[in-house]
Structures are given as structure tokens and as C-alpha cells.
Amino acid sequence: MRSEAVLLRRTPDGLLLLTERSDAPVVLRGTGALTWELLSRPSTLEELAEVLEAAHDVDREQVVADLRPFLETLREAGALELTS
């Protein structure tokens, strides 16, 4: 789920996020911005992958392979929190 401690701005091509742990904003465009929108409610990796697979008509395994490092980057930046 999204961390509450995120500073955010919309831009025409996506989103900018800044957290306490990062010096520079993270830029999210396209699928990255869509994934962030999907995370407005707590979601599992599989749930996210299912929506993105349908939206982009790509193989589920590929979606999951791309999603894992993306979500990890957001987590390390403090923008996401893992819940049980």
C-alpha cells in the first residue's frame, strides 16, 4: 500500500513523488503512474499484474517481472509499505 509520507504532484505525463528518504523526486510515467493509481487501495502483486496485463495486453510473467523491481524501488524510497 502507499505510504502516507509522500509528497506528490500530477504532471501531464505522469507523477512526481518525493519521500523523506529521497533527495530528488521519483518520476512516474505511463505504466508506473497507472500502477501508483492502482495502489490507492492496498493490492497484491498478483492483483496489480492482472490489471496491467489486461491494460497492456502483455504476458503476465513479463508484467510480474517488471513490477517486482519497480515496487521494490518505491518501497526502498519509502513510498510504499508492505502489509501482511
Next chain:
Amino acid sequence: MSIGHRDTLRALTAYGLSGSLTRLPEGSLDDDAWTVLVTHAVREGLQGQLAWAAANGDLHVTAAQREHAVDLHDTAMAACLRLEGLLLEALGALRSADVPVRVLKGSALAHTAYGDASLRVFRDIDLLVRAEDRHGVIAALRRVGLRILVPTGHGDDYSPSRMAILRRTDGLTVDLHTKIAPSRFGSSLTTDVLFDSDTRYLLSGREVPILTPEQQLIHACFGALSGPRPRWVSLRDIAQLILNTEMDHKSALDEARRGATTPAVARAIRLTWREFELADRVPLSEWSMRDDTDGDAQRLSATSGAVAGRPNDRTGWWGTLRRLGRATLTTGVRKR
């Protein structure tokens, strides 16, 4: 700037403002016109309007111009986010030091008066503090890396209410203010009353103390009129505050009267409605059209031989407004 460029900038400032009859140019912009527009838009802090208008197709631009506009906006938004990061640090330090503070202008307006914070660009953080808390404020802000850039007590023609400017090594700046209405306007608005309310907004999950919408309006009106010419972004702030917040118009007027600020507030609101060609009539805009204090100021300027529109000429329009401000205090008190 030519009249054509001015009209374009005026329409750009009003972009996305409900009820505005201003129109962006229908034709495409050649390189020279684009350069002029971009230069003025950046100077006025209108990167949000420029980027969204270009991206939405409401400003007819080439792909390269669209990309340029979006890049400028990204850069401006990144700076705003970094400033908000500093703001949260500064508020934490001031809270720990038990120093009362109110956040003014940029971030506060972006999140409370604008439906989309990406439309409001700001270049620094503005904080209102009590003059007597000076030492505590400076000490607390030192703990988050801020150092005095311009010594305490500095004031210039446009910012006489400024206590100090502080800067961090990364270039981020905080302006400390002790007033929202310069006394040269004849204002008797005291700072203490601005700390009475408990208005807040949430930023990154934390509460940020700000002025009430009515007090923000008065501040924006002075912001609009405090330079050598009206500031476009402040006029937009005024429109946003009046049209997009839960402002109590009667309370706003009472607040303006209490602080003897009605001439400036009426003039700024009238200017906003005229420049943005706002179709919506609301109580404050109606009042500003009826209020004749500015008309009196112009007539007095004419009879004294002063040049209207030279705000630094204290014997002219500026000084007249100041005198009228004092006169209005009497009127306001009598009416109440």
C-alpha cells in the same frame, strides 16, 4: 510585452479557472511568440497552466513546444516538492521549539485553494511568525540547516513585512514574515489575530497550520498590489480563494474592515474579475464593484497631480491609498 502577448499571458493565467471568458490564441505560436510566452510564463510562475494547456490541446503547440512546456513544469514541480520537504522539516523544528507559525502563500494555497496543486508554482517557503519569537525561530530553523541570508530587519519596498530570508546549502529558501499587510497601505491588521484560528491542511500525512481563507484572501490582495504592477499569480490566487474555497464572504469583508484593508482588497478583487473576465458574480466581487474607495483614490490622485499606478511614489496613488485605508477604518468601525 505587446498587447497581444499580454492578452495571451492573461488568458494563460486564467487557464482552467471556471467562469473565465478569456481565450488562449487559436492559432499556432511561432518560435518567437513561443519564446516570449515561455519567458513570461516562467517569470510569473505559470508553468502549470502552460504545461496543462499545451498537453490538453487548448494551446496550439508543436510536439517540441509541448515537450518543452512539460519539462519546465516537471522542473518547477520537483522544486516545489523539495520545498515542501523542507517545509515539513522546518515545521517539525518549530513545533519542537514550541514556536507558533502559519504557512503563507505557495504550498498553503496550492493545497487548499487550487483543485490541483500542480497549477500553483512557488519558489520559496513563506512563514508567518511573531516578531517577538525571532530568536527562537532562527535557532529552530538553524537545526534544519537554514542560515540567515539577509539579516533580520531587512525590508524593501515590496516586502517591508519580511523579518529575514534564510537559505540552506542546497539553495532552498525560507522567507520569514511578521505581517501579511504592509502598514504603508494604512493597514492596522495585527499579527496576533492571525494566530487565533486553527486552520490546517494535510501534507504528507502531517498537519500544516495556515491562515483562514479570509485571511489568505487579504494576504493575496496585498501580494497582487505590492509590486510595481499587479502580479498575475496573486490575481489567480484571489480568484481561487473566492471561487474554490468555503470562504465566508461576510467574514472576509469584516476581516478586511477590521484591518483597515478594504481599499486594497476591493481594488485587487475588482482587478481579478476584470482581468480574468469572470462571469460568476459572487458577494465579494459585487462588493468590490460597488466599493468606491478606489475611485476616490484615483480622484484624489488626479487632484494632487500624482501619477496613478506608481506605487512607490508615496505622495501619489500609494500614499493616497494609505490615507484612504486609515479613513476606511473609521467607516468600518461605524458600520459594525
